[in-house]
Amino acid sequence: MKQHPFNLTKWQHWLALGFGSGLAPKAPGTFGTLAAIPLLYLVWPFGIWWAAAFVVLGTLLGVYLCDVVSRDIGTADHGSIVWDEVIGFAITMFAVPLSLTNLLVAFLLFRLLDIAKPWPIRWFDRNVHGGFGVMLDDIVAGILACALLHSVWLPLQI
Known part of the structure; x- marks a missing residue:
């Protein structure tokens, strides 16, 4: 069994890995996205301002986490780093x-x-680097998905 390069005793690694969900042997991004769901159930009931604060603070934290952990392990955007999926789904x-x-x-x-x-x-994924780059493609994917939900899906629910 291959050992992962992460130090789970460091809080930055633990969060960047989506509470360990990113260590799934297959589809770590999918498991990272699933890890966001309990957080949504914790924050969303408090209203839109709490949700906005979670997204903004989670994004800022994510830029830091992704930068630190990528440097620690010597890999720019390791697939097991899934905090970007957590925030993208939020x-x-x-x-x-x-x-x-x-x-x-x-x-x-x-x-x-x-x-x-x-x-x-894809452009952001290829052209923006560092912790901000790791986060940005998922932020853009989240914005596009949110726009589609609000403009196409939610109107169908009425």
Whole structure:
């Protein structure tokens, strides 16, 4: 069994790995996205301002985490670093009512955009580096997924 390069006794590594979800042997980004769901259930009931604070502070924290952990392990954007997926999914769900159906549609949409990386996501992924670069493609994927949810999916629910 191959040993991972992370030091789980460092809080930065533990958070960057999405509480360990990024160590899944297959599809770590998918497991990182799933790790966001309990956080949404903790924060979203407090209202949109708490959700906004979570997204902003989580993004700032993520830039730091992704930069520090990438430097620690000597790899620019290791697949097990999934805090970017956590925040990307929180952005996707911004101002979206928490329901099983909404979570499922949002999850599929975010993962599709994050994996396929259509323009402009691919451009950011290839051209912006460091901790900010690791976060930015998932932020853009989250914004696009959120826009699609609000403009196409949620109107169908009324």
